[in-house]
Amino acid sequence: MTAHVALLRGINVGGKNLIRMPDLADAISRAGCTNVSTYIQSGNVLLTTETLSGTQLEEHLERALDERFNLPIRVVTRTRDELARIVTSAPADHGSPLLRSDVIYLKHPLTVEDALARFPEPREGVDTVTPGPGVIYFSRLDAQASKTRLTRIIGTPDYQYMTIRNWRTTTKLLELMNAGSSG
Numbered sequence: 001m002t003a004h005v006a007l008l009r010g011i012n013v014g015g016k017n018l019i020r021m022p023d024l025a026d027a028i029s030r031a032g033c034t035n036v037s038t039y040i041q042s043g044n045v046l047l048t049t050e051t052l053s054g055t056q057l058e059e060h061l062e063r064a065l066d067e068r069f070n071l072p073i074r075v076v077t078r079t080r081d082e083l084a085r086i087v088t089s090a091p092a093d094h095g096s097p098l099l100r101s102d103v104i105y106l107k108h109p110l111t112v113e114d115a116l117a118r119f120p121e122p123r124e125g126v127d128t129v130t131p132g133p134g135v136i137y138f139s140r141l142d143a144q145a146s147k148t149r150l151t152r153i154i155g156t157p158d159y160q161y162m163t164i165r166n167w168r169t170t171t172k173l174l175e176l177m178n179a180g181s182s183g
Contacts, residue, residue, distance in 0.1 A: 001034065001048040002079055003180065005173050006061055007105055008043030009074040009163040017071050019043070024065075031064035039176060043073075044169065046176055053079065055108050076105045076163050078134070080177040085133050087174050094130075094137055094167055101139040101167035102150075103132075110161035112136060120152035138164075 006028070011017040021038040024045065028036045033047040052060055054077065061075045078086065086103060094101045106115055112131045119136070122129050126144045130137040140148040153159050165173075 001050055002053060003035075003046070003048050003177050004053070004057060004077050004079055005083055005177060006043075006045040006047060006057075007076045007078075007163045007165065008045065008065070009076065009107075009160075011043040011071075011073060012041045017073065019069055019071075023068075027064055027068040028061065030068075031061060033061075035180060037176075037180075039173060040169065042165075042169075044165070044173055046173070046180060053077070058107070074107060074160065074163070076107045078105070080174070082134065083170070083174050083177060086135050087171055089132050090137055090167075091128070091130050091139075094139055095171070096139075098142055099128075099139040100142050100145050101137070102164050103167065103170045104136040104138055105163050105165065106134055106136070107161040107163070110158055115158055115162070118156065118158055120149040123147055123149045 011019050021041060025036045025038050028045055028047055033049050035048040037046045038044060049057060057077050058075045062073060065071065065073045093099065106112060112134065115136060116131055119129060126140050126147045127149055128139045138150055
C-alpha cells in the first residue's frame with residue numbers, strides 16, 4: 001500500500017463546487033482507495049492504494065468524483081515520499097512568521113519550467129518564487145501581501161493545472177501522513 005494525498009482543485013471555494021467532506025471520503029473509498037480521511041474543507045484527502053499512482057490515480061479519482069458529484073474536479077496527487085521531498089526542499093525561510101508562504105502544486109502536463117516561464121514577474125521586495133519538485137514555492141511579505149503579483153496567475157491557461165495550499169496545510173498533511181498508514 002502506498003500513501004497518497006489527493007489535492008482537489010476548486011472545491012468549497014466562494015460557495016462553488018460544494019462537497020461535504022464525509023461525502024468526499026465516501027466517494028474516494030468507493031473508488032477503491034483505503035484508509036481515506038480528509039483534512040479541512042478545501043479538498044485534501046489522505047488515502048492509500050495498492051495499484052494506482054501518479055496520473056493514473058489522478059484520472060481515476062477525477063472520473064469517480066465526476067460520476068458522484070457531476071463536477072469536473074481536477075485532482076493532483078503526491079505520495080508521502082514526494083510530499084516529504086516538497087517539504088524538505090522548501091526555501092529555508094518558507095513558513096516564516098514574516099511571510100505568507102504557499103506551495104503551488106502542478107498537475108501533469110504542466111512542468112515547473114513551463115510554469116515559471118509564464119509566471120507573473122514577482123514584485124521586488126515583496127514576492128519570492130522558487131522552483132521545487134513538481135511545485136513552485138511562493139511567498140510574500142506579510143506586511144505587504146496586498147502588493148503581491150500572485151493573483152495575476154489566476155485566469156491564465158496554466159492556472160487550471162495548479163492547486164495552491166498554504167505552508168501550514170502542506171506540513172500538516174505530511175504530519176498526518178507520517179502518523180498514518182505505511183508506504
